[in-house]
Amino acid sequence: MASIDDSVPKPPPGRHLRARDAIVVVVAVVVLLVLFKGASIRESGEEMQPGFERDVVLAVGRPAGWVADRLPFDEVGDRITGWLSSDDDLGTAGGFDRPIRGGRAGTVAPVTPDSFDPGTVGENPARRRELKTLLVTGDSLAMPLDVEVARRLAPDGVKVLRDPHLGTGVSKSGFVDWGKLSTQQVRSDSPDAVVVFIGANEGFDMPGPNGRDVRCCGRDWAAVYATRVRRMMNTYRQAGAARVYWLTLPFPRDRDRQEVARAVNAAIEVAAQPYRAQVRVLDMVPVFTPGGRYRAAMTVDGRQQIVREPDGIHLNGTGAEVAADIVLDAVDRDYRH
Amino acid sequence: MVFPSLEFAIFFPIVLAVSWALMPRPRLWKPFILAASYVFYAAASVKFCLLLAGVALANQLGAKMIDRSTDEGRRTYLMAATVAVDLGVLGLFKYYGFFSEEWGALLDDIGLGTPLPLLAFALPVGLSFWTFQAISYVVDVRRRHVEVAPTIDVALYLSFFPHVVAGPIVRAKEFLPQLRTPRNPRDVAVGPAVVLIGIGLVKKVAIADYLARTVVDPVFGVPQAFSAPDVALAAYAYAAQIYCDFSGYTDIAIGVALLMGFVFPINFNCPYRATSFRDFWRRWHITLSRFLRDFLYIPLGGNRGGRWKTYRNLMITMTLGGLWHGAAWGFVLWGGLHGVCLCVERALRGRISLPAWLRWAIVFNLVTLGWVLFRSRDVELAWTFLSRLGDPGPATLWTFPVLLAVGVTIGLQLLPPRPLEAIRVRMAELSPATLAASLALVIALVGATVPANAVPPFIYFQF
Numbered sequence: 001m002a003s004i005d006d007s008v009p010k011p012p013p014g015r016h017l018r019a020r021d022a023i024v025v026v027v028a029v030v031v032l033l034v035l036f037k038g039a040s041i042r043e044s045g046e047e048m049q050p051g052f053e054r055d056v057v058l059a060v061g062r063p064a065g066w067v068a069d070r071l072p073f074d075e076v077g078d079r080i081t082g083w084l085s086s087d088d089d090l091g092t093a094g095g096f097d098r099p100i101r102g103g104r105a106g107t108v109a110p111v112t113p114d115s116f117d118p119g120t121v122g123e124n125p126a127r128r129r130e131l132k133t134l135l136v137t138g139d140s141l142a143m144p145l146d147v148e149v150a151r152r153l154a155p156d157g158v159k160v161l162r163d164p165h166l167g168t169g170v171s172k173s174g175f176v177d178w179g180k181l182s183t184q185q186v187r188s189d190s191p192d193a194v195v196v197f198i199g200a201n202e203g204f205d206m207p208g209p210n211g212r213d214v215r216c217c218g219r220d221w222a223a224v225y226a227t228r229v230r231r232m233m234n235t236y237r238q239a240g241a242a243r244v245y246w247l248t249l250p251f252p253r254d255r256d257r258q259e260v261a262r263a264v265n266a267a268i269e270v271a272a273q274p275y276r277a278q279v280r281v282l283d284m285v286p287v288f289t290p291g292g293r294y295r296a297a298m299t300v301d302g303r304q305q306i307v308r309e310p311d312g313i314h315l316n317g318t319g320a321e322v323a324a325d326i327v328l329d330a331v332d333r334d335y336r337h
Numbered sequence: 338m339v340f341p342s343l344e345f346a347i348f349f350p351i352v353l354a355v356s357w358a359l360m361p362r363p364r365l366w367k368p369f370i371l372a373a374s375y376v377f378y379a380a381a382s383v384k385f386c387l388l389l390a391g392v393a394l395a396n397q398l399g400a401k402m403i404d405r406s407t408d409e410g411r412r413t414y415l416m417a418a419t420v421a422v423d424l425g426v427l428g429l430f431k432y433y434g435f436f437s438e439e440w441g442a443l444l445d446d447i448g449l450g451t452p453l454p455l456l457a458f459a460l461p462v463g464l465s466f467w468t469f470q471a472i473s474y475v476v477d478v479r480r481r482h483v484e485v486a487p488t489i490d491v492a493l494y495l496s497f498f499p500h501v502v503a504g505p506i507v508r509a510k511e512f513l514p515q516l517r518t519p520r521n522p523r524d525v526a527v528g529p530a531v532v533l534i535g536i537g538l539v540k541k542v543a544i545a546d547y548l549a550r551t552v553v554d555p556v557f558g559v560p561q562a563f564s565a566p567d568v569a570l571a572a573y574a575y576a577a578q579i580y581c582d583f584s585g586y587t588d589i590a591i592g593v594a595l596l597m598g599f600v601f602p603i604n605f606n607c608p609y610r611a612t613s614f615r616d617f618w619r620r621w622h623i624t625l626s627r628f629l630r631d632f633l634y635i636p637l638g639g640n641r642g643g644r645w646k647t648y649r650n651l652m653i654t655m656t657l658g659g660l661w662h663g664a665a666w667g668f669v670l671w672g673g674l675h676g677v678c679l680c681v682e683r684a685l686r687g688r689i690s691l692p693a694w695l696r697w698a699i700v701f702n703l704v705t706l707g708w709v710l711f712r713s714r715d716v717e718l719a720w721t722f723l724s725r726l727g728d729p730g731p732a733t734l735w736t737f738p739v740l741l742a743v744g745v746t747i748g749l750q751l752l753p754p755r756p757l758e759a760i761r762v763r764m765a766e767l768s769p770a771t772l773a774a775s776l777a778l779v780i781a782l783v784g785a786t787v788p789a790n791a792v793p794p795f796i797y798f799q800f
Contacts, residue, residue, distance in 0.1 A: 008511055014761075025531060025772055028769075028773035032777035037781060053344055056344065057347065151561060154562045160559070310459040311459060
């Protein structure tokens with residue numbers, strides 16, 4: 001037998017201390033971070049998917065936030081590190097925290113012509129316009145769809161803006177408020193068309209009309225969700241100047257997530273109703289999960305191919321190609337490029 | 338659970354304190370740290386904890402049977418059977434989808450249809466790392482390089498949380514002896530650990546993720562939209578990104594292990610300083626290259642069977658090494674490219690003498706070319722990317738911060754190592770209070786660079 005202990009690597013040079021000091025150093029780091037970044041810990045916890053990990057982070061984050069709220073360090077920390085932030089300031093316009101005015105009880109809001117796609121009432125479809133700028137946005141679902149769409153439109157000189165925001169959702173607006181973000185996206189880029197694929201991180205409680213949190217995934221939750229989506233659709237359609245292509249969620253493998261997806265898809269359909277002239281809802285369910293049944297593989301180009309990522313949520317490269325076909329078919333009906 | 342996360346920031350101080358409190362009592366310490374490691378792993382995937390435990394038990398069973406047997410042939414047979422179980426698990430979860438799809442496409446082309454059901458298995462986090470460690474244990478028992486360890490030690494060797502998800506690939510003979518006796522609570526490398534964790538965070542969060550966001554992902558996503566200057570920048574930026582991402586992870590893993598009293602082998606040693614491919618593989622992912630050398634290249638015959646057999650062995654080793662990274666043709670081609678370069682280098686050894694700077698330039702640029710294949714995953718995208726290098730146009734992504742990040746990452750590796758090492762040692766000699774304040778400042782600063790969508794996973798997590 002070879003001398004085994006010779007094989008054990010040697011530690012790098014530097015100060016060796018007692019184990020107690022190691023614990024003190026680590027605890028001191030944690031205490032400093034709680035003092036300077038306590039509120040961020042709480043906010044991060046609130047943005048996490050419900051579950052054990054979220055409960056643990058909030059169990060620490062809430063008291064940490066409470067402490068940080070009562071001390072001036074958090075502000076100091078933000079001032080010191082603020083210049084390094086890579087996030088755009090989304091401003092306040094369009095935020096979901098601002099309530100929208102509802103119709104008075106007993107009254108009926110007038111239906112506008114925008115509720116009708118011209119073809120459905122026998123009118124000629126609007127003339128195809130030139131597509132110069134297309135925004136592809138959403139959460140992680142928008143990847144790699146954004147890449148696929150951009151690759152296909154690149155030879156035509158169409159500027160494709162890819163702006164997916166991972167880990168975000170319409171029902172979680174702590175870090176990224178999609179109401180504000182959509183407003184900012186339209187302000188800065190004024191895209192001719194917008195493709196939206198979002199919904200991998202939904203199911204969070206949202207404040208309802210009376211200010212109380214509404215839990216997923218009944219009609220009350222779907223109504224609040226649909227209201228938010230409708231506001232985004234209205235922003236993206238830019239008073240009728242742009243077309244919006246909103247993809248529904250192919251059902252995920254996990255049953256709990258299926259319940260959320262069902263509510264999200266129903267909400268998207270309802271949200272689009274007043275803007276049928278400009279908003280196209282592209283239903284991914286019959287394509288990827290016909291009958292609402294999850295499947296990892298389907299026939300593409302005449303042979304069986306895997307279309308979902310192993311996580312059972314996202315589309316893989318082949319799936320994104322299929323989705324891009326559907327998106328670009330719809331875009332081609334409205335635009336020339 | 339990833340290192341730069343709130344969950345880990347809560348998990349680690351508790352585990353560290355309890356671990357040192359229980360350290361003098363191994364009967365309590367080992368179950369505790371094993372449980373903590375499984376909690377860490379469960380945060381990534383609960384259901385695969387069973388798989389991890391199953392692999393540990395299967396390898397321990399194999400090792401015990403090997404140990405009991407005195408017949409060399411039977412020992413070899415038992416080792417092969419156990420390694421086959423490990424490779425079977427790896428193959429099923431990592432390669433089944435890829436090969437069944439490719440095989441189906443091939444049969445379809447000749448009109449025979451798809452014979453295998455297509456399934457997209459979820460990939461257990463760190464599978465490639467812990468199956469390789471399991472193989473290392475069984476083979477080393479067969480070779481009598483290690484003794485059979487208690488089952489709890491083997492389970493801990495595979496699942497120890499600082500290395501379970503992305504290495505480094507610690508050999509059984511490096512780790513198991515450290516479990517035999519309690520770690521010394523009066524001799525903890527706190528200074529080097531804190532410095533490594535700080536450097537790792539800067540590499541991963543401040544450099545790798547920044548380069549990914551600003552240059553690498555946009556250009557590799559749609560190379561058609563960019564012209565030569567941006568495409569070239571993206572290639573070098575990816576070289577910097579993957580180094581910072583993976584070596585950053587390793588630095589944090591080694592630092593965390595040091596605080597727990599354990600020493601891991603180094604995994605990177607200024608790889609972009611290499612002036613030959615042989616040199617590169619002694620500096621890049623060192624624990625993988627020595628695994629491939631000891632468990633694949635040498636058993637295949639190494640350089641003992643003449644020139645052509647050596648080339649064959651190099652090509653097999655590097656191609657399989659490429660495939661280890663993932664089930665995609667880009668990885669196979671990347672491994673193949675390195676294999677060809679190693680063969681050519683071997684063939685030319687002693688025949689051509691080039692100045693060191695020229696050797697460095699050739700190796701560095703070929704390594705960068707290899708990263709294009711690695712990042713692109715499919716040949717078509719890699720070709721599109723490379724073909725854009727012939728298309729002159731504006732440099733839209735050449736900003737000062739990007740050039741600085743790429744320049745510092747590569748440039749620091751070219752500087753004489755001693756002064757840099759002296760600075761690192763000096764930092765590691767700081768007082769505990771200064772170390773704590775410095776690490777807190779680093780975490781706050783790099784944390785501020787993280788966009789709202791949080792830290793992307795480490796590249797090597799998917800392997």
